[in-house]
Amino acid sequence: MPNQFIDQPNPPPEESNLPNEVLGLAAPANDRKFLSDKERHVVQKFRRAADYLAAAMIFLKQNVLVQEPLKPEDIKPRLLGHWGTCPGLTLVYAHINRLLCIHTELRSMFIVGPGHGAPAILACLWLEESLGHLYPSYTVSRSGLQRLIADFSTPGGFPSHVSAEVPGSIHEGGELGYALSVAFGAVFDKPDMVAFCVIGDGEAETGPTAAAWHGHKYLDPAESGAVIPILHVNGFKISERTIFGCMDNKEIACFFSGLGYQPRFVEDLKCIDDDMASAMEWALGEIRNIQNAARKGNPTPKPRWPVIIMRTPKGWGCPAQLGDNFIEGSFHSHQVPLPSARKNDEQRKLLEEWLKSYGISELIDGDTGRIDSDITSIIPKEVERRIGQVPETYKGYTPLNLPNWMDFTSEKNGNEVSGMQNVGEFLLKVIQNNQSIFRIFSPDELESNKLNVVFKATGRNFQSDQFSRAKGGRVIEILSEHTCQGFMQGYTLTGRTAVFPSYESFLGIVHTMMVQYSKFNKMAQETNWRGPLSSINYIETSTWTRQEHNGFSHQNPSFIGAVLGLKPTYSRVYFPPDANCLLSTLHHCLKSKNYVNLIVASKHPTPIYLSPEDAEAHCRAGATVWKFASTDDGIDPDVVLCAIGTETTFEVVSAAEILRRRVPELRIRVVNVTDLMVLGRNHPHSLDEAGFEGLFTGDKDIIMNYHGYSNDVQGLLFGRKNMERVVVQGYSEEGTTTSPFDMMLRNKVSRYHVCAHAIRSAALQNPKIAVRQQELVSELMHDMEKVKEYIYVHGEDPGDCYDSPKFD
Structure with a gap:
């Protein structure tokens, strides 16, 4: 039966039977007026502007400030982007900015977990002028504003998820679950860096996020920075309730307390800005206490790091209801709350009312695109401290000092x-x-x-x-x-x-x-x-x-x-x-x-086949003829034996030794490939046809003994000339608890299999081999069966299996 409960707007979670005394729960602010009236007014202005821009990016292609009644042609033909998470992201962004302005020593990054929250982030980046700094066509101007809104999620515009094109980002939002571990990785060895990381409550259901909560246990506060995780609980995924959305505060507090965190809740919409500002100040203070103790040589055993639990309605601020369906606070606002606004008059009217509710004309000048000075007052003056221009997110790497x-x-x-x-x-x-x-x-x-x-x-x-x-x-x-x-x-x-x-x-x-x-x-x-x-x-x-x-x-x-x-x-x-x-x-x-x-x-x-100098030359070339294992330095072979992989190379070299000893009339060339990409045709390392034929001849059979699945090599060789002469033998999903050499036998990459392939191929070129083919192959198969029998009787390989092959 369908779950009707999910169509209700953010119902409160059922109360658990847990005791009231929950260890690790941070107390809420005593003073719910944490901000001055001016600070609160400024933060709310920033949020209003960012929320408007995010919503407009999803819907509008013209009339971007709704200075005229909306018409069908003002709406984009394809509506993309996820509104549901945007108001929470702009709330966090605004308060990070406030914190950066107050704490001038603070250096911070913002890692965004909710995958399709790009409208919120792009809106904030435009307001702080980071977008225009790196993309001149997105400046704070009327034309820049038009392009920001009209081009979003259209061909040539920014995609709907946070991506590499988005300034300040170090996380691909296309797949959920990785933001928190990426945030911890970013602050290792960055003692002055604090990364704010928003994790959506849907994302928090993934296995990668479940393990990443332990990341703080690998963070030495003396040498590294810190992460402030912010779990955004808005209750819904695409069309189902979230696990955290169904947990009450006691359950969540116990969960995070058990993980070693001290949780604090931000959830009262009547004073959300005061609560968020207070929570961020508290979190930063807790981090400084932990770091200062460690850096003075008196580290706190198992410190309890801060985590913020932010509860807001899904799609906060959009129309409350459309027909019989709730929108705000339900899964209907997860993506596009009014999906037929272009064609449906009722939805277009609701959209116009929604967008006008932000009073955008008070915040952005319709003629110039200039932003209200209150909004810009909470943007850090030093451009390198703005979220979109933090040098660590885009400057590139520092080369290693490598030994010889x-x-x-x-x-x-x-x-x-x-x-x-x-x-x-x-x-x-x-x-x-x-x-x-x-x-x-x-x-x-x-x-x-x-x-x-x-x-x-x-x-x-x-x-x-x-x-x-x-x-x-x-x-x-x-x-x-x-x-x-x-x-x-x-x-x-x-x-x-x-x-x-x-x-x-x-x-x-x-x-x-x-x-x-x-x-x-x-x-x-x-x-x-x-x-x-x-x-x-x-x-x-x-x-x-x-x-x-x-x-x-x-x-x-x-x-x-x-x-x-x-x-x-x-x-x-x-x-x-x-x-x-x-x-x-x-x-x-x-x-x-x-x-x-x-x-x-x-x-x-394993054997050392090449001197250091020869190894350098071999690796530089990617593949070479191994003259020491070939007959007559590999000149004019009957067959080419190609080895790719450590153990498969050992088998090829061993096969070459067997053939030289037992079948001296057979001429072989041994080629080793160390850079797999040389075999392909469309790779920067690919051999050209002359180079390929120089190694493998133009017409002789090639027996490739490959470490991986044979399809890997067959795919790389596709399109080269005369490839019907190639036999690729690799791992063929045969294995068990057995001996090492039995693994070679089971997957037909043993020296015996290589020898048999070589004899059959050489027989097509060399009449001396042709007349002995059946005799030689039968002898090899007999030897192989004896080895198998030995393995199953003694439970180990014969002692001579891994003796290094001998060559003159």
Whole structure:
């Protein structure tokens, strides 16, 4: 049955049976006249103007100040934007401005969680002249006002959600749930910064937000800034009540008290401005107390950080009712309250009455677009302190002081080395050189992923742990990939650099977050006022090839395909085959700008194939012929063996050794690809056709042994000439709790499978191989079955499986 309750305007939540004594609840202001009459008058003027502009942006394409009766042609043909959240956002914006004017030492950012609240933010940015500063056609003028309103959410105008084109933003509003973790990431290592973050009560139902509430527990008040979360409870999503909207104040207070916050409610509409001003002053005072104690060497154990709970009606200020439907205070105001205003006379009349109720003619001059001086009086005079012009939100990154990666390499001496351990030594030095602009965000896997050597120079930053508290720390480990990603986004978008190492199988959890970040980055680089960003850097390790002990659930390389799906200009995927190549690749990624970098690496010891100098040349080229593993340096081969990935490379090199020993008449060329993008046709790193044929020949069969899903490579190769000669073998969703080599066998990427493919292909070119094909393949399959039998009898691989192949 339909839920009729949701059609009622903001009914109060049912009272719980909780006791009245709720720990952590901040007392409301005793004096409900916190503001002077002048201050209150000025704040309300700012809010009226911003609310009018937000509503007008959604509806009007001309007659933008309603100086004449509205006609159908004054209304946009498509009405886009979400009014429901706008009045709450303008309320917060106005009071941040007031706080900035009073506390001249305060530096602040505003992170907006409600996705489609752009009308409110753009309205405020226009009033403070930040929009016109960066976009000259949006100046505070009659023409600028016309363009602001008429162009919103039209082709060529600003979109309906907060995005990279919006000044002051560091958060893509297209997908909900990430604002709070981004806000915490933005204030790490920014001791003077306070980020205000509005989280909608619909957004607060998401898993990423649920984990992000714990962000303050990773915030050392001695070295970092603070976040003031503002939960906006207006009761409704698109067409359903919200969880927080159905919770009474006692329940909410208990919830946040348990999370380590001290909550304070702002909800009395009769004195909402006094309550909000008082709450913000209180929150800032609590933060200063926590920070001052920590910075004087006497940190507060488990400080209770402030959180503000703001209750306002959904769509506050719009018409109360349309026909039999409530609008204000119901889900009907979530998006466009009067959706047929262009065609329906009743709705158009209601719209005109609504817009005129703001008295906009008293606030903005209809002839010049000039703004009333009371409104401008609460806008910070220093432009870099205005929300839309905070330098951290757009200036770009500070390059790292990187050590020489060759100082951490290994010699090609037959030893096997864990690339991740070498990377740990390298990152240790990176941390020492960059104490306030570099961090590692890891989902509780740093030691497992062999990076624990960094703890020689730093610690974990976990303020709830008595042994880690008040010691800083460049490493943040939280078992929430969403929160790690949000922290990294906020940290990177405010000018710093981060690394996100993770188990391969679980990076897919942040797939959509990574895509949203990439979209933000793309649009940011298409503005003419945002500086370059450090790339975001994923190290995908604990890969399926060596997750045999954890079973099928831990065997999943799908994140590779997610990165490959991004716009080629902004995506990079690397498969360094050994420890030296891994160091070269990571050094390159930490220097790079504006990319999503994915490095797929093994944490287990593997052979060193290339000297440091050869590794540098190999990584620079992206793919090379490995002469040492080929016959006659790879000249005139019968077949090309291509290796992509650490363990799959080992199998190809092992296959080459078997073929050289057993089938000396077979001529092979071994190619290793470390930069996956060289295989494509429409990527900045792509090989041209001459370069591709130089590596792979123009007509010989190519056997590709690939770490990920074969479709990844097949998609990259699509459109190249004569690709029917290519066989791509990769992970094929076969796995269990077994041995490492059995994983190779199950997915048909073992040395035996490579050898068999090579013999069958070479037989088409080489008659000496053709006459022995059946004999050779049968022998290989027999050997493979013997290995399988050994594994299932003994529960481990034969001892010679991982001996390094020998070459002359």
